[in-house]
Amino acid sequence: MGEEILQKLKQSVLAYDQTAAVDWARKAVEASIDPLRALDVLTEAIREIGEGFGKGDLFLPDMVGAADAMKAATPILEAAIERSGGKRETVGTVVLGTVYGDIHDIGKAMVATLMTAQGFKVLDLGVNITAEQFLAAVRETRPEILAMSSLLTTTAPEMKKVIDKLKSEGLREKLKVMVGGGAITESFAAGIGADGYDPTAVGGAVLARHLVGK
């Protein structure tokens, strides 16, 4: 029975079905299935989607749909983990957002999904995020990686502002900084003192693992 519920949970993500994902996550909790195991199943599903995307069999709408289904189910399982006093093992935590003045979301959302598939816990702050908001999230969650996106040449300098603030607050050495987006180049990333840059979402997620030594 437990295995059947987990399979249904996984299938709901593979079918991009948020409602089903929520239902099967609840059923998993009600059936006293280990919520850590259920979360692993969600990660397996999103990894399969990521692999399909990498091979060219699946496309962005598939990835975003699966990610949304996973996001809908995850809080239910996380709450169960918290109640049980357990702790989720992850590769690391990533704080992610599009910088202030820039509202482009899609590329960043792709990276978030693929990082999740790589085993990271991803805190996606959204778009138009100020340096202060990035810093607040870093102070609160102490992530291994801060990842920033910018599609516009006019907003890319915001990344340097964030890095400068990290330095001034003594937080810079405690995490790795990744940057990406249409406006960013390798030389720009190096120039502002970022630790990593990749022009693609798939490459960015792989780079994140390298940066944390996994």
Place this chain on the structure above:
Amino acid sequence: MHKGFTRKFKPLEILTQEQVETIWSRALDVLWVTGVRIEHRKALEVLERNGCCVDYDQMRVRFPQGLVEESLRKVPSSFRLKARDPANDVILGGSTVHFTPFPGMNTVDLDTWEPRPPTKQEFIDGVRVLDACEHLGCFGSYTPYFGYQGVPPAMAITEGFALQLTHSTKAQFMEGTAAGSDIFNLQLAKALGVEYCGVVACSAPLTYYEDQIDGLFRYVEAGFPVACGGGHVMGASGPATFAGSLVLDLATDAAPVVLCQVLRPGTRTGMGDIGFAMNMRTGSPDFGGIGTSLHQIARAQLCRKFNLVVGALACGISSSKRIDFQCGYEKALSVMTAALGGANLIWLHGGIYGELTHHPVQAVLDDEIAGMVGRFLQGIDVNDDTLAVELIEQVGPIPGNYLATAHTREWWKKEQYLQKFTDRLTLPEWTAAGKKSALDYAKERVEQILATHKISKPLTPSEEEEVQRILREGYDYYRSRGLL
């Protein structure tokens, strides 16, 4: 006046009249039911006074159908853009067709195909080559590049506009607005007697940010024309279906048209289509896809319901990173279909990979495409002279021929478009000449332009001084706002 080309036959129509009415009807429904978010207090107040329903908390404006249709009918069906040299003024609208450059963020190395930011000299060279392109009617935003090495992002648009005005006398179709750049672009234009369409760009879906609407107020106050639009990416910031995308497009672009017309009835307004499908592998717009052509033709047809000036902004580019076969066919197909579909202004010259790369060599090649498409648009003249019945009678069957006749000498050049920078040689000639390709000829042409081209009207010393004064003012402005 730069006449551009005139389409002498009916534009290609891919929608039935019923489909046109349905799409417009649904767009008007969206404007009333969903509305448009306009993040500008003064605009909300103006629109409310003119009959719109405004939710100030959500900054959402719902437009009544009557107001929208009345506003669209007030838009002039054609208008003139004053260039620095009156010989280069252009008239947009009706069946006229002009070509304009496609800008790029970077230039590209022609050996390695690696993109990189251009130098200031490369920016100037790019402007000079475009100025020399015979079939280019007017410049556009960020042309040829978004900026150049060393220019601060906040000043990139204005510095680029100053270089365009300094090194070219072509008309300026439009300039974008970002963080108040229109303040200084308007000053530059007025100082040099130029008019351009100020761009009011939406952020899809259905949103206008404050700086765009600030720009709209300033353009209308200055009596300048306004280009409304910005488009969306189908499947990402707009519906994946063509019909839904067109509905969203019309609704989005009609909103600033209404604002222009209530502020100053009769404001010259154009609507531009920069809609792409999304490349669902990469998340980039699908540059050069045939779907874009379908969208542009349908969009032009829809705009003709109100006789609006319409630009095809999403054509004339490719997903290829090189100047190659793919680049050529994607550009030529999209430009030809846009021209057949009735667009008044077509983006073309110099664009390679989307908005990411531009090169003067590509611009020279594109001028050939423009010439060929333009010739096609002029159609076939049918009169006694061209019917040539008397000549046919005079020449008769073999051994008669037409080569030595006065009629042939008079007409052949008029009837055909003569390509200038592509390979038209016989095989022996081609071999003897070093087996050159169109790319080789285009490179040579660019070198020739840079060595010899002179603009028709250089700036006077006092004009140059005024340009520099305005630029200094721009730097002061952005410095005071912490953007430099």
